[in-house]
Amino acid sequence: KAGVTxxxxxxxxTRGQQVTLSCSPISGHRSVSWYQQTPGQGLQxxxxxxxxxxxxKGNFPGRFSGRQFSxxxxxxxxxxxxxxxxxxxxxxxxxxxxxxxxxxxGSGTRLTVV
Amino acid sequence: AQSVTQLGSHVSVSExxxxxxxxxxxxxxxxxxxxxxxxxxxGLQLLLKYTSAATLVKGINGFEAEFKKSETSFHLTKPSxxxxxxxxxxxxxxxxxGGNKLTFGTGTQLKxxx
Numbered sequence: 707k708a709g710v711t712x713x714x715x716x717x718x719x720t721r722g723q724q725v726t727l728s729c730s731p732i733s734g735h736r737s738v739s740w741y742q743q744t745p746g747q748g749l750q751x752x753x754x755x756x757x758x759x760x761x762x763k764g765n766f767p768g769r770f771s772g773r774q775f776s777x778x779x780x781x782x783x784x785x786x787x788x789x790x791x792x793x794x795x796x797x798x799x800x801x802x803x804x805x806x807x808x809x810x811x812g813s814g815t816r817l818t819v820v
Numbered sequence: 821a822q823s824v825t826q827l828g829s830h831v832s833v834s835e836x837x838x839x840x841x842x843x844x845x846x847x848x849x850x851x852x853x854x855x856x857x858x859x860x861x862x863g864l865q866l867l868l869k870y871t872s873a874a875t876l877v878k879g880i881n882g883f884e885a886e887f888k889k890s891e892t893s894f895h896l897t898k899p900s901x902x903x904x905x906x907x908x909x910x911x912x913x914x915x916x917x918g919g920n921k922l923t924f925g926t927g928t929q930l931k932x933x934x
Contacts, residue, residue, distance in 0.1 A: 737920055739921070749912075762920070798922075807869055814863045
């Protein structure tokens with residue numbers, strides 16, 4: 707069974723640009739969550755999608771947005787990039803409703819804003 | 821709101837020695853608790869999870885954790901450390917108010933010395 711796939715693995719962007727990150731969950735998983743990891747703030751929840759609907763949102767500015775497609779693949783977008791957006795962005799998928807509460811994470815996308 | 825606290829940002833043990841990584845939680849309801857490990861430039865790998873089925877939870881790679889309600893703790897242990905255990909370990913609690921948000925501790929960097 708393939709794991710959670712995040713693309714790209716590494717990304718360098720310039721301040722003010724926008725970026726789109728992609729996450730393909732484990733087959734059959736309908737819940738996809740996004741987290742930001744930085745040395746200063748640690749792991750912080752961004753948002754969660756389930757069946758194409760945002761079900762939960764963290765405390766991030768509106769520049770951070772996401773969506774989920776009918777095949778459960780998810781994208782997150784960050785507009786008007788700031789230097790502080792440099793981070794490892796992690797996606798996690800979960801099989802909702804079957805009692806298995808384990809979240810499987812992808813390898814992440816390392817975003818560097820210069 | 822649920823939260824977790826990891827005591828000790830860095831722990832150093834000798835190879836073959838006991839590993840003990842501490843996690844205390846704060847929750848007004850029975851929590852779902854997790855331990856994840858992160859190797860350099862990788863995502864998070866689930867070690868084990870507590871979902872109220874049993875207080876002693878066995879995970880992968882010889883790790884286990886015991887849920888102690890009276891102490892609000894969920895410490896991670898391994899009887900004998902191996903060099904390959906060197907990594908960063910995160911304790912996390914899942915929110916119970918709808919959605920699947922994980923709240924992480926600040927992490928403990930485990931160093932294993934010869």
